[in-house]
Amino acid sequence: MDIRQLARGTVEWDRLERVFRTLAERYDRTVVRVEFLEADNWLSTPCVVDDEWFVKIVTRQNALVHALLTTGRNVGAITSGTGGFFDRFETPLGMVEHEYEATKRMREIGLNAPRPIEAFEVNGLGVLVLEYLPEFETLEELPDEVVRELAPELFEMLATLHEHGLAHGDLRAENILRCRGELYFIDATRVLEDRVAETTAYDLASAMAVLEPRIGARETVDAAAEYYGSSDLLSAREFLEFVRFRPDHEFDTTKLRSEIEKVADLDRG
Template sequence: MPFRRFLRASVPQSQLAAVADEVARRYGEPSAQFECLEANNWLSVPCVVNDQWFVKVIADQHSFVHALLTTGRNIGAFSSGTEGFFEHFSTPIEMAEHELEATRRMRELGVNAPEPIEAFEHEGVGVLVLEYLPSFRTLDELDAEAAVSFAPELFENLSRMHDAGLTHGDLRAENVLVAPNDEGVETLYFIDATRVREEAIADAKAYDLACALASLTPLIGAPVAIEAAREHYSASDLLAAREFLDFVNMRPDHDFDNALVKGEIEKAIS
């Protein structure tokens, strides 16, 4: 999209090269090669450095866009009958540090995520360095059979986060990756967690669950998605998630049959 291209172009190639050089210097590499990835991302310029590190470069304009998105999401939360629970990051380095910490917490809980390495500031931009996963598919790239097989794992990991008081806040197909682990077995990896207010954790959990159902339903159908969710979530959890489905359905990164999912939730808990 033109605006996304504008965000990428507004971080000059020379500045991206300087960040790549700094990453290589920090980890003992004599030189740096970097490639900017064509990712569906409004909030950073994602790059790969020396085929070893996944690097997000976050500039002031990305922080500004995050503020706009946060306002829009909170308005959507109000439409679901609750106070807005998304929080804004005031600076690019704060955005990078939050994602680093969220990724660390997920891994501490046994939830797969790329290894968090470092967040730092360089020449006015925030820099997040993570493990590079060279081979992965996003959730929406799976065929129906594969998506069905991974659905229980998705809800198991999500409930593990929720039980520990951690929410994702931006769960969508592009933020759930399928990649081989250290043993070569394909598993789910979660990326791009955002910030929510701690006092609104219950609403944020319900929103996460609604987003998970919205992401899986186009791939495997609402009945199968809800059945997988019920292994880890109660009827009251599903009812709470149902209240957020209208809001989730308004988001451009979800495309599902809202009425069908609502109806299947009512069937499942009746």
């Protein structure tokens, strides 16, 4: 069994049935049709219901794994010269309520995100219901030339998020979707609200880490520099090593650092 499957665990069928019966009752359906999704995901059991809703089912084990990952991320943040800024969840309900609110806030400030329907609890399980986006592609599935075209849009979306005092906290290729020709953010995690400078720098470093292997360091930094100043880029530079040690990012840290420093030198000149 894959380590992520082991960490995620499985949900007993009778508990899943209770979730789906509850969904049918809440949405006035006699029955619902469920398609479970294969997902590289540690933190929920994802499925599509009636081709209309994307549903995440979160267990206590998922919440525990999130807490362990949060501890590791905070240790990594400390090694980058700042205190930890990731926040944990105490319950499965807390996890889905956060994602519901985070998705709602992104839409309120004009960013693309799946429409949040509701978050609730069934028999100790957290249940998040979102709009289902049909025929989407993740950023990692797109050709390099398309990623190059979308890079400025990605940084514009991220800058809008940060201008409103928000952060994503888990920006990676799987959490950036293209649907109907536009980019969408999903799966924002919880970060401390009073650490805006650090979370902004971390998000920016993560975005550059996503793009560098696809379009190169120079084009990545040039696209970022359209929406972020040299001081922001230099702050993000301090998180590159931390981001590089995460298993879902593979990029050339040295080249990114060099291009960031070139932009900063030009600004100072």
